[in-house]
Amino acid sequence: MPTLLIRGAAVLDGTGAPAAHRDVLVDGGRIEALLRPGTPVESARVLAADGLVAAPGFIDVHTHSDVSVLLDGRAQSKVHQGVTTDIVGNCGFSAFPLTARHHRDHVELLAGIGDDPVSPHWRDLAGYGAALAERGTAINVAALVGHGQLRIAAAGMDQRLSPGQLATQGVLLAEQLDQGAFGLSTGLTYVPSRYADDAELTALCRVLARYGRLYATHARGGGAGAIEEAARLGHDTGARIQFSHLAVNEPDRWGRAGDLLAVIDRARGHGVDLAADVYPYDASASALTQYLPAWVQDGGIEAMRARLADPAVAARAEADLAAGWGGVPGDERIPWFWDRVLLARTDGILGAPEGATVEQAARAAGLPPARYVLGLCRAGGNRVQVVLFYRSEADMREFLRYTHTLVGSDGAALPYDQGGRRPHPRAFGAHARVLGRYVRELGDLDLATAVHRMTGAVADRLGIADRGVLRPGLAADVVVFDPAVVADRATFLDPCRPPAGIHHVLVNGEPVIENGAQTSARPGRLLRAG
Secondary structure, eight states: OOOEEEEEEEEOOSSSOOOEEEEEEEETTEEEEEEOTTOOOTTOEEEEOTTOEEEEOEEESSBOOTTHHHHOTTOHHHHTTTEEEEEEOGGGOOSOSOOSTTHHHHHHHHHTTOOOOOOOOOOSHHHHHHHHHHHOOSSEEEEOEEHHHHHHHHHTTOSSOOHHHHHHHHHHHHHHHHTTOOEEEEETTSTTGGGOOHHHHHHHHHHHHHHTOEEEEEOSSSSHHHHHHHHHHHHHHOOEEEEOSOOOOOGGGTTOHHHHHHHHHHHHHTTOOEEEEEOSOSOEEEEGGGGSOHHHHTTOHHHHHHHHTSHHHHHHHHHHHHTOBOOOTTSOOBOOOGGGEEEEEOTTGGGOOTTSBHHHHHHHHTSOHHHHHHHHHHHHGGGOEEEEOOOOHHHHHHHHHSTTEEEOOOBOOOOSOOTTOOOOTHHHHHHHHIIIIIIIITOSSOHHHHHHHHTHHHHHHHTOOSOSSOOTTSBOOEEEEOTTTOBOOOOSSSOOOOOBSEEEEEETTEEEEETTEEOSOOOOOEEOOO
């Protein structure tokens, strides 16, 4: 691996400190030194960075690249925006632990991430890491244990756990943590993670607290109650809590982001280590099945299909779905605005057109929207993906400005050729969007703070010890960008576009982007906690 010198850059080291002009010397995959500008260095290949900023490679705190990095190791949508590490295993989805007994349910759950089907041959984090190494990836991967897979491995699709099954979950979680998982995530609106009660989550968080690892939660519903549930777990167990993709989805609560931040502040004031992450868009994306009534989803995809085959049950499901989505018992459901629900991936199921809204597609099919959605879910299971325009930019900006939020994408590492599909543009532009729109254009964050929220602060939160900061001896994950130009160019109708202004990206000391073009290098690796 040749010695590299990034010459002429203003260095933002990832700590939040102001920029300092330094030349960055990289050798053996590590930062060798930060030199005074113009310091002579023999036998180093120079990457010109005059007028540019050098920063630690961005660490995406919330992603769903678990399968996509195996299908296409180029990770194009991430490296082109300067992301060098993806945190996978979020929202209860992960590629491990897996059991032969429940293989079909494991694979169905993985389909909810939105990738092409994959048939895993591994069982645990160690095996997943070996698969990554065998196939090669341009980015690093750090993994959480997805509670959905953990629960399937312990109990299949059972709604209630026996004491023995609960104990098995704890043992399986500890095994994955011993292998280097950085924590646990839940997806409390997804089957089977949604079946977890307080006792189950408390038991798992106690395991995490013993290891000092993170609990990241995709909550049951919106509003203060969801954050309070997470805070109680932190208070009762001592676990560190990360509230995933903080948002206000309920139209009647738009403009009240401060209410949620006040809950976080109160919890922190009582000693709970509670923080959050946010992605810089006013729309979300997920598997369409997530929005079905809970009783329709019970037992998983095959049980849902069998249930909806009964015309009387299907009619009841249609009426229930039409009444709204989301919420938890006692909360009002969110009304459907079908013109705000975009079909992002359908694989041609029932002839559903990708890029159309549910309202448009249902009208073309001559069906009521709720009936049309049930048909799609019954035929396609977790493969059908949608984008929901149910948020306000004003709320998102308030979350972004909040001291205790990190920046994530909630997107996967994807190739640019999506075959006409329209995935959420967050996968292609989230980090560049923060730097362009919310730093340079709107001034919501200063540049040093924004970089810190995407680098050193993420490493600290996860416990990644050897990167996230530009410091001699640490891993040479580096992004070089033009702060006057950097911007996302991905849109909802044309998402598969690289951002502007990213010049060089190094992963473990090797260029994966050089002068704006991707190289063939695959220097990424599985990072392990502890």
